[in-house]
Amino acid sequence: xxxxxxxxxxxxxxxxxxxxxxxxxxxxxxxxxxxxxxxxxxxxxxxxxxxxxxxxxxxxxxxxxxxxxxxxxxxxxxxxxxxxxxxxxxxxxxxxxxxxxxxxxxxxxxxxxxxxxxxxxxxxxxxxxxxxxxxxxxxxxxxxxxxxxxxxxxxxxxxxxxxxxxxxxxxxxxxxxxxxxxxxxxxxxxxxxxxxxxxxxxxxxxxxxxxxxxxxxxxxxxxxxxxxxxxxxxxxxxxxxxxxxxxxxxxxxxxxxxxxxxxxxxxxxxxxxxxxxxxxxxxxxxxxxxxxxxxxxxxxxxxxx
Amino acid sequence: xxxxxxxxxxxxxxxxxxxxxxxxxxxxxxxxxxxxxxxxxxxxxxxxxxxxxxxxxxxxxxxxxxxxxxxxxxxxxxxxxxxxxxxxxxxxxxxxxxxxxxxxxxxxxxxxxxxxxxxxxxxxxxxxxxxxxxxxxxxxxxxxxxxxxxxxxxxxxxxxxxxxxxxxxxxxxxxxxxxxxxxxxxxxxxxxxxxxxxxxxxxxxxxxxxxxxxxxxxxxxxxxxxxxxxxxxxxxxxxxxxxxx
Numbered sequence: 001x002x003x004x005x006x007x008x009x010x011x012x013x014x015x016x017x018x019x020x021x022x023x024x025x026x027x028x029x030x031x032x033x034x035x036x037x038x039x040x041x042x043x044x045x046x047x048x049x050x051x052x053x054x055x056x057x058x059x060x061x062x063x064x065x066x067x068x069x070x071x072x073x074x075x076x077x078x079x080x081x082x083x084x085x086x087x088x089x090x091x092x093x094x095x096x097x098x099x100x101x102x103x104x105x106x107x108x109x110x111x112x113x114x115x116x117x118x119x120x121x122x123x124x125x126x127x128x129x130x131x132x133x134x135x136x137x138x139x140x141x142x143x144x145x146x147x148x149x150x151x152x153x154x155x156x157x158x159x160x161x162x163x164x165x166x167x168x169x170x171x172x173x174x175x176x177x178x179x180x181x182x183x184x185x186x187x188x189x190x191x192x193x194x195x196x197x198x199x200x201x202x203x204x205x206x207x208x209x210x211x212x213x214x215x216x217x218x219x220x221x222x223x224x225x226x227x228x229x230x231x232x233x234x235x236x237x238x239x240x241x242x243x244x245x246x247x248x249x250x251x252x253x254x255x256x257x258x259x260x261x262x263x264x265x266x267x268x269x270x271x272x273x274x275x276x277x278x279x280x281x282x283x284x285x286x287x288x289x290x291x292x293x294x295x296x297x298x299x300x301x302x303x304x305x
Numbered sequence: 306x307x308x309x310x311x312x313x314x315x316x317x318x319x320x321x322x323x324x325x326x327x328x329x330x331x332x333x334x335x336x337x338x339x340x341x342x343x344x345x346x347x348x349x350x351x352x353x354x355x356x357x358x359x360x361x362x363x364x365x366x367x368x369x370x371x372x373x374x375x376x377x378x379x380x381x382x383x384x385x386x387x388x389x390x391x392x393x394x395x396x397x398x399x400x401x402x403x404x405x406x407x408x409x410x411x412x413x414x415x416x417x418x419x420x421x422x423x424x425x426x427x428x429x430x431x432x433x434x435x436x437x438x439x440x441x442x443x444x445x446x447x448x449x450x451x452x453x454x455x456x457x458x459x460x461x462x463x464x465x466x467x468x469x470x471x472x473x474x475x476x477x478x479x480x481x482x483x484x485x486x487x488x489x490x491x492x493x494x495x496x497x498x499x500x501x502x503x504x505x506x507x508x509x510x511x512x513x514x515x516x517x518x519x520x521x522x523x524x525x526x527x528x529x530x531x532x533x534x535x536x537x538x539x540x541x542x543x544x545x546x547x548x549x550x
Contacts, residue, residue: 154416155409155424158396162404165393172353172391173404173467174379175411183413229395 005130007242009202012134012141014238016195018222019148019231024188025220026228027152028181029164031087033216034074034094035192038067040101040211042193043200044108047117050201056120060197067193068186070097075185079178094216101208113207117200137198144191149231151187160184161229214263221270227280237280241266306331306471306502307352312361314347321347323526324361329471334493334503336513336534339523340546345506346388348523349473352504353385354378365471382470386460386477388506394449398440398459401448402431405463434462438488454481461489471502478509490516510547514538522546 017039024032042063049059078089101108108114120127120136127133151157162170163177170177200206222241226233245262253261273281307329314322322344329335337345350356352363354375363370370378384405393401403409408427410420435441438458443451448459457480464472474493478486486509493503493516507513514520514534522529522537524546530537537543 150416154420155411156413156416158400158404158409159411161396161400162393165395166391168355168375169387169391169393170404171375172379172385173463174376174407176376 002130005134007246009130009134009137011239011242012137013195013199013202014219014222014242015141015235016144016198017192018219018226018234018238019145020188020191020195021219022223022226022229022231022234023148023151023160023191024184026223026226026230026234027157027164028160028184030079030181030185031083032090032185032188033087033213034090034092034097035188035219036211036213036216037094037097038071038189038192039196039199039215040097040206040208041067041070041189042196043206043210044101044114044196045193046197047114047200047206048107050118051114051116056118056201057122060120060194063197064190064193067196068190071186071189072182074189075182079181079185091213094211094213098208098211101211108208111207111209113205114200115205117204117206119204120201133202137202140194140198144194145231145235148187148191151184152231156180164229214266217270218266221266221273224270225273225277225281230280233280241269244269306333306366307504308364309348309352310362310364312348312351312358312363314344314351314356314359320526322351322358325523325526325528326361327521327528327531329502329504330519332497332500332502333518334497334505334516336517336520337504337506337523338508338510338513338520339529342525343523343546344526345523346475349385349475349504349506352378352473353383379467379469382468383473384464384467384469384471385473386464386475388475390453390456390460392448392451392456392460392463395447397445398435398448398451399428399431399444401459401463402434402466403427405466406430407468431466434466435459437492438462438485454485457481458485458489461492465492465496469501471504472496474503474505474507476506476508478507478512486512 021032021035024030024035045066046056046059046063049062050056074090074093078086081089102110104110119133122136127136151160159170159175159180162173162175163180167177218241222237223234225240226235226237245265248258248261309325309327312322312325313320325344325348337348339345347356351358354370354373358371365378365381365383370381373381393404396404406427410418410423432441432444435444440455440458440462443455448456451459457477461474461477464474477489481489490512493505497503505513505517517534519531520534520537521531522543529542529546530540
């Protein structure tokens, strides 16, 4: 039973994290390979604060806000970059954050990680059992997903989609696209930070090895599998990918094999989905091939003499 | 409305636009014609702000807009279509038009306010606009699912839907069937009557000559001549540019 609750909690946390990436990547089309860094910033911020005695909910907000500040600061220089250059820049950002976590040992204890992160406290009630934590994180996941849904479903989200589809067209229609992209990235960072907070306070221990590239692959996979830009698809993608490698546990394999196996499965899945189902497994299968669209949308009228 | 003063633009060593000047009169339909590679679309991109002119100035309603970014020029009242279509493929035809209208409340804070009644009103307006080109029954389809001609019409209607003063149309007649072409002519004339100014790049010479008040002819990056359609058609240099020697 505890094992199932554990999986359900992970699904909730990933549903927030993946949905935040869905806002940034699936909706706005920003290739943010450093997204996991925001998750890490949220986790470290609230852990360090609560370990020095700060109230959990204050630390929770601080985690989100600091992640958002980093998102904003990262966005200012990078959002003028196009597709793959943005991916490289954000990837670099993710590596910098990980290097800081690893090397600022006075603050983060480096590779030793931070143990003893307390469980959340609300009106004197401590969410120390798995079940109580599940109820809390489920409520939080519903609320945060609902808020993200507001961004997607309102006219604001339509502009984000327009930017994803064709940024120059969106500019020609009078939209300040850089500003919209900046808001999307900042918001995405904020929600990823909040997800990171709950991860830290659930596992009670964090170290830099959680916030690495293969974790980025995992959340991208969740979003892409759900059909990029598809709200419910992303949630289902999160659930599916948390559960997918679990049968490995029951095969009685040594853990030195299981861990790399998980990564291989995820990586293979990513390759298969990108080639065979570029529009996702869960989301509506779209009619246009993304390949042709990218080819025309990139340079275009600028080339025409 | 629009004044182009001594504009030049080079790509590397190629001079795509060479010291070109012309004016677009308020409320007129001006045609921009010339052989392929004459620099017409480059001129459009300079006017809309996608390209910076190497030299010269773009004056829109008495204001130098050389340094304004694309979106600000759009807000000042310049709308355009593209030769290579730039519909938003995975947005519905309806959403394409609504984005053009620029009437929805799209700021960050508006996400926390109800928008339904306003959106419904905009949907009705978009329906009316799409009805004019027989696309109303396809409004829920993604733009990428439409045929080439329909996409073209969608883009033209999106440009028309914008709160603009000057509308730039890049080859509106190409790939459109004769019945629709008549429809487009009617829509363009209607827009002119409503006080809009139009600048049209077109290769369908008979069609655009019947529509335009004045014609500017480009050849090899230079302005060859300009005048009324009649004057231009008689000009032997125009014949030569189009037909070779």
